[in-house]
Amino acid sequence: MLPTPLLSRREFLVRGSVVVGGVALAPLLSRSAEPLGGTTVATASSDADLWFRRPLRILQTVLREIDARAYDPTAVVAYLQRAACNTLVVNGGGIVDFFPNPLPLANPVRFLQGRDVLGEISAACRAAGIRVIARVDFRGVEEPIYREHPDWFGVTAEGTPLTLDYTTPTLYAGCYNSYHRNEHAERFIRHLLKHYPLDGIWHNSIAVAGICYCPRCREGFRSAIGADLPVMSDASPAELDRYMLWKAATADRHVARMRATVKSFGADKAYAAEVFGSMFQSGGAIWSGIDLYSARDHFDFLIATAFISENNAELRYDEIFHSATLVRLMKSMTPDKEAVILYGDNGTSHRYIMDAPAETQVWLWEALSVGGRFWNCGFTGMHPDSTHDRRAAYNSVAAYEFVRDHEAVLAHHAPVANVGLFYSRATRQFYRTASAQGDRFGAAIQGTERALLEGHLPYDFIPDDQLTPERLARYRVVILPNVRCLSDAEIALFRDYVRAGGGLIATFATSLHDPAGQPRSDFGLADVFGCSFTGRSADTRKDTYQFIAQPQHPLVAPDSGRTELLLNYGTTLLCRAQPDAQVICTHVPTVNNQPPEKAWVESWSREFPTAIEHRFGAGRCLYFSNQPDQNTYDIGHPDARLLLERAVRHLAGDALPIAESRMPASVHVGLTRSLVAPQEFIVSFVNTTSAPVRPIREVLPVHDLSIALRLGGRLAEHQVLRAPAAAEVRADGEFVRVHLARLDDFSAVHLRIQ
Known part of the structure; x- marks a missing residue:
């Protein structure tokens, strides 16, 4: 029988609603509050002096089998010292072993020739005062190893072995319940920590995709849920949701077991794992049942994969500030833990050559500026100065040296801000399928970030599972960037926050759906926004504008002396303003541009608002029925960006740090x-x-x-x-x-x- 699952997001919100009305926010949000807006500073935990709570400067060498042939631990240590690293992550084993493994399913690298690479490097690092974390990987094994214990692995719905389709050679995979990922993995980790001078374990590729139908999964699901496992191709959304709740609980139990195994060797042994999937990804990563939300309490420091470009055939560069975005999210979850970006100075899909040096350096400084640390992951040699392309071998040194030289003042820092950006997993889930209106989950958030960064406005994230009256009270302004899916409890929290004196900015379809993605007939926050949705939208991608209806309003006053119109783009929801709302801008329907002689109208439309200010209780809300955030991200027009920046300044007043x-x-x-x-x-x-x-x-x-x-x-x-x-x-x-x-x-x- 499975243990009681962690609270689902919905259960959390329902239970959290009990305390919505029980806290008085007004004194915390008054104009007499401290200039930082009552920002709460977390208290570092009692184990703050453990080594992994200090600034980390990590190098990971993902050794290839051939690297064992002439492995030189003395040279590796020398490089670590020159590159200002204080921690090495190095292969232990799992798929292939870099030590003479006496355990079942052993697969020692054939180039070891009697050597023990893990033993040699861990001893050399220990002598030099460098921490060593062993990388273990239990995602799967090669076919000859699988044949030793086929019952230790996963099974498809058809009863065939569960395999990974992205590896060469094909690997036979286990699940969160499998013997291979549990009893075997536990025995493997215990062997490493007992026989080698290691400081911790890095659990690579911990996530499991898809549905496994092995006996343990079948029995566990039926015992907990009272039903058979769903078949992906035939299951209803409700059945898949029920399965995912069970899978998330199973994954959490698995991670807890691995952590307990490591911690049985001492509190100073670090445990962390690889949780891939961008915070903006709305596809397959959701289906692993594990992310930083669920795993953060199990990890001794948080890691976000932050390669500059993804492991795809078509290269796409993330926003240059994306490394800082990841650190902000991690620090908002657990401010007293180190937040580390795992990047690669030689990329991923093109891992044999360097990334652009200037790009990498700015990437690191962005992360450092908000309290982040570094994990340089190299794939092609025993260290970055001993591989085919050595041009980037010391590209990270300046940032690493800065952290080394100023460790005393950098330790235990977290971003401080009184502007909060709400992060909604339910909305992320909504975008598993493309929106008919063309809006995207990450674009609204990153567009908002761009406006804040370019306006020099400090901000941090509010994770949805930390949405409480006390958390909201830290902020003078809270931003909901197209947060489509909100629960009744969340809506009540935001309503009380504004009523008590808070400032709220919301865009586009915010609160038009419940957490399950079901549409509402009107905004859940309509009374706060000061408008109602008519149920209709307008395609405003071409030849449409916003008319400035209230030229003296601070959002438009800097421009209104020289223009009557602002850009509109994307999609605009057609809304009706309440009588007490201030309509700042209105939707201008299409003005056809050809022929030019006909491209005019008698008067600019004032029927549907695009920007509204509404006083609600002691607070105020600015609502945009269009997409200034996504437009800032997609096309970067200053009209969109400046509306967002001015909205924050208007609501924050003189309280910005x-x-x-x-x-x-x-x-x-x-x-x-x-x-x-x-x-x-x-x-x-x-x-x-x-x-x-x-x-x-x-x-x-x-x-x-x-x-x-x-x-x-x-x-x-x-x-x-x-x-x-x-x-x-x-x-x-x-x-x-x-x-x-x-x-x-x-x-x-x-x-x-x-």
């Missing part, structure tokens, strides 16, 4: 705060200025930058951690002013207030 900034939008500002010494901050500057081509090939320096910070106290002392030229830091009443004469790629200043 960055009170003034004089620097280009291509300079991103990071602000972090110490969890153990809350009076200490680090402000970072990342320069992404370059020619308009990705990947970035050259970072162009910028000059004469200044910023004024409002940190809730007076400046006591400061330390310039990195700057290529003169950096001036001074107190100015309630402000801390920082001036940089020049910024190359990255600069940072440590501040202490009193």
